[in-house]
Amino acid sequence: xxxxxxxxxxxxxxxxxxxxxxxxxxxxxxxxxxxxxxxxxxxxxxxxxxxxxxxxxxxxxxxxxxxxxxxxxxxxxxxxxxxxxxxxxxxxxxxxxxxxxxxxxxxxxxxxxxxxxxxxxxxxxxxxxxxxxxxxxxxxxxxxxxxxxxxxxxxxxxxxxxxxxxxxxxxxxxxxxxxxxxxxxxxxxxxxxxxxxxxxxxxxxxxxxxxxxxxxxxxxxxxxxxxxxxxxxxxxxxxxxxxxxxxxxxxxxxxxxxxxxxxxxxxxxxxxxxxxxxxxxxxxxxxxxxxxxxxxxxxxxxxxxxxxxxxxxxxxxxxxxxxxxxxxxxxxxxxxxxxxxxxxxxxxxxxxxxxxxxxxxxxxxxxxxxxxxxxxxxxxxxxxxxxxxxxxxxxxxxxxxxxxxxxxxxxxxxxxxxxxx
Amino acid sequence: xxxxxxxxxxxxxxxxxxxxxxxxxxxxxxxxxxxxxxxxxxxxxxxxxxxxxxxxxxxxxxxxxxxxxxxxxxxxxxxxxxxxxxxxxxxxxxxxxxxxxxxxxxxxxxxxxxxxxxxxxxxxxxxxxxxxxxxxxxxxxxxxxxxxxxxxxxxxxxxxxxxxxxxxxxxxxxxxxxxxxxxxxxxxxxxxxxxxxxxxxxxxxxxxxxxxxxxxxxxxxxxxxxxxxxxxxxxxxxxxxxxxxxxxxxxx
Numbered sequence: 001x002x003x004x005x006x007x008x009x010x011x012x013x014x015x016x017x018x019x020x021x022x023x024x025x026x027x028x029x030x031x032x033x034x035x036x037x038x039x040x041x042x043x044x045x046x047x048x049x050x051x052x053x054x055x056x057x058x059x060x061x062x063x064x065x066x067x068x069x070x071x072x073x074x075x076x077x078x079x080x081x082x083x084x085x086x087x088x089x090x091x092x093x094x095x096x097x098x099x100x101x102x103x104x105x106x107x108x109x110x111x112x113x114x115x116x117x118x119x120x121x122x123x124x125x126x127x128x129x130x131x132x133x134x135x136x137x138x139x140x141x142x143x144x145x146x147x148x149x150x151x152x153x154x155x156x157x158x159x160x161x162x163x164x165x166x167x168x169x170x171x172x173x174x175x176x177x178x179x180x181x182x183x184x185x186x187x188x189x190x191x192x193x194x195x196x197x198x199x200x201x202x203x204x205x206x207x208x209x210x211x212x213x214x215x216x217x218x219x220x221x222x223x224x225x226x227x228x229x230x231x232x233x234x235x236x237x238x239x240x241x242x243x244x245x246x247x248x249x250x251x252x253x254x255x256x257x258x259x260x261x262x263x264x265x266x267x268x269x270x271x272x273x274x275x276x277x278x279x280x281x282x283x284x285x286x287x288x289x290x291x292x293x294x295x296x297x298x299x300x301x302x303x304x305x306x307x308x309x310x311x312x313x314x315x316x317x318x319x320x321x322x323x324x325x326x327x328x329x330x331x332x333x334x335x336x337x338x339x340x341x342x343x344x345x346x347x348x349x350x351x352x353x354x355x356x357x358x359x360x361x362x363x364x365x366x367x368x369x370x371x372x373x374x375x376x377x378x379x380x381x382x383x384x385x386x387x388x389x390x391x392x393x394x395x396x397x398x399x400x401x402x403x404x405x406x407x408x409x410x411x412x413x414x415x416x417x418x419x420x421x
Numbered sequence: 422x423x424x425x426x427x428x429x430x431x432x433x434x435x436x437x438x439x440x441x442x443x444x445x446x447x448x449x450x451x452x453x454x455x456x457x458x459x460x461x462x463x464x465x466x467x468x469x470x471x472x473x474x475x476x477x478x479x480x481x482x483x484x485x486x487x488x489x490x491x492x493x494x495x496x497x498x499x500x501x502x503x504x505x506x507x508x509x510x511x512x513x514x515x516x517x518x519x520x521x522x523x524x525x526x527x528x529x530x531x532x533x534x535x536x537x538x539x540x541x542x543x544x545x546x547x548x549x550x551x552x553x554x555x556x557x558x559x560x561x562x563x564x565x566x567x568x569x570x571x572x573x574x575x576x577x578x579x580x581x582x583x584x585x586x587x588x589x590x591x592x593x594x595x596x597x598x599x600x601x602x603x604x605x606x607x608x609x610x611x612x613x614x615x616x617x618x619x620x621x622x623x624x625x626x627x628x629x630x631x632x633x634x635x636x637x638x639x640x641x642x643x644x645x646x647x648x649x650x651x652x653x654x655x656x657x658x659x660x661x662x663x664x665x666x667x668x669x670x671x672x673x
Contacts, residue, residue: 080557084487090643091639094643240672243665243669244665246661246665250657250661251658253654254651257654261644261646261648262459264643270560270563273560
């Protein structure tokens with residue numbers, strides 16, 4: 001449909017632009033007036049935190065790339081050059097290095113919030129699946145980023161993970177050689193990982209855009225998991241949630257800063273301060289903390305190909321969650337059994353994380369196997385059955401009734417009826 | 422149900438944490454570091470003495486490739502002192518007009534001179550052992566500064582029944598206890614300009630402080646900025662919270 005946009009803006013310059021390219025109208029509609037359930041708790045802050053983290057990671061990453069050398073002979077020393085000689089290079093690098101961990105913390109909490117309040121259920125299935133794509137791209141980006149400093153753990157982590165592909169029959173070994181660009185992890189590997197580590201965040205940004213776009217079609221879920229019935233159940237996004245997100249963001253930045261300024265290497269492996277040495281394997285090859293549960297699952301299966309498949313499937317199963325969960329009720333608040341059992345799954349993930357940090361011997365093998373089994377049991381057996389067996393509590397009539405305990409009340413805060421409210 | 426859940430989780434975590442204690446290595450010593458804690462900074466006098474220990478003792482075998490003589494200004498050495506220290510070392514200085522390699526006294530901008538031209542030369546001279554580069558050593562070992570201090574002070578008589586092969590030494594804190602480095606420090610191994618008595622624990626403390634600085638030269642500035650950043654963010658959190666209360670006042 002061609003034609004100029006009818007803009008309401010009084011400012012002639014803004015009006016002139018908005019008539020031709022309605023960015024002001026769109027921003028107002030999607031981030032100003034956008035009707036948002038008024039009962040969010042602070043777990044709804046984590047999406048905004050993740051976006052801010054992505055932006056900070058891209059900004060610091062570009063600055064680091066200006067000084068970093070993606071060459072096996074120079075990479076380690078170029079990172080030290082950034083840390084020692086570049087003005088505030090240590091600050092930029094520590095923000096970036098700890099930012100990876102922060103990204104996973106907020107993303108994991110964001111995912112858990114979605115699981116607890118059933119945010120993946122109809123009509124938000126595609127929104128959820130785009131989120132799983134984001135998680136996959138994030139993992140790939142983080143893995144390649146960890147290789148770049150070219151320390152011992154960078155090198156051996158890259159060797160172990162890329163070698164996983166050799167488990168695939170027939171094409172496996174050819175695939176690994178192709179990934180490496182040679183016959184071992186070496187300069188071509190480092191070069192391409194750097195190129196991809198720079199590229200993937202932009203792809204991530206694209207998927208995040210689609211994720212947010214889908215969100216603005218379906219509207220947000222909320223802690224009650226029931227749809228807003230009208231303007232009395234919603235508030236405009238601005239200023240109500242811009243200010244509420246800002247609180248979460250401030251607290252998050254304090255948390256992040258505590259790591260950057262007072263314990264910048266507490267999450268780092270001491271081995272990565274030793275330059276990569278292909279002739280010397282470290283005693284234990286351990287991935288970063290955010291990969292430990294998956295690493296534990298990988299090692300819980302005695303067969304290499306089986307382990308690789310289980311590891312990939314542990315993420316892929318999330319794509320099917322909207323259909324594996326047969327309950328029509330979204331929020332765990334009204335699912336008396338689910339709200340207990342979800343924490344067993346969380347505990348299994350935490351134990352898997354601890355298992356992943358230990359050598360696979362004795363009790364760790366048993367624990368790893370039990371928890372891996374439970375991880376899949378939760379998705380493949382418990383979720384489908386529970387939806388049929390569980391008797392949910394009665395849902396409240398509307399958000400405003402549940403919030404105020406009274407009927408819909410006229411309020412200055414209520415959004416003007418506009419858009420699709 | 423909730424209480425059961427917490428109890429099960431607690432028991433599980435306690436059970437997981439327990440086996441980590443079983444180790445025959447004694448706990449690492451901690452002589453008390455000037456640089457630990459939120460407001461910790463470097464004891465500059467100790468770092469200077471530590472440099473002297475490195476320069477006179479450790480640098481016989483260990484390189485510090487990430488360090489330049491100019492960096493020493495950070496622990497309070499004057500420009501003159503740095504020039505004099507650098508000039509006392511002879512380093513390669515590229516090639517001359519005839520294409521021949523030239524050597525000469527180092528300048529402040531030069532890297533710390535490495536004791537061996539390459540790893541193979543180091544191994545050949547030291548019976549197969551390769552002394553690690555010390556630029557990042559306190560970051561590169563579990564236990565960090567305490568571990569480095571432990572190694573330097575941990576040479577003891579081997580317990581009964583432990584055979585120490587030729588070219589190896591017994592060290593309480595080294596993983597496996599058999600280390601190729603002979604005890605590097607002995608009473609009075611260096612003479613301190615400030616009159617401090619050069620005991621083994623004193624030298625170990627000083628050189629560890631120096632090495633911690635070398636690995637984390639930004640530490641003091643980092644913590645100073647950090648305190649200000651956190652205070653600012655706390656203020657911002659308070660203001661934002663007040664703003665949120667005001668904005669939301671008419672909703673609830």
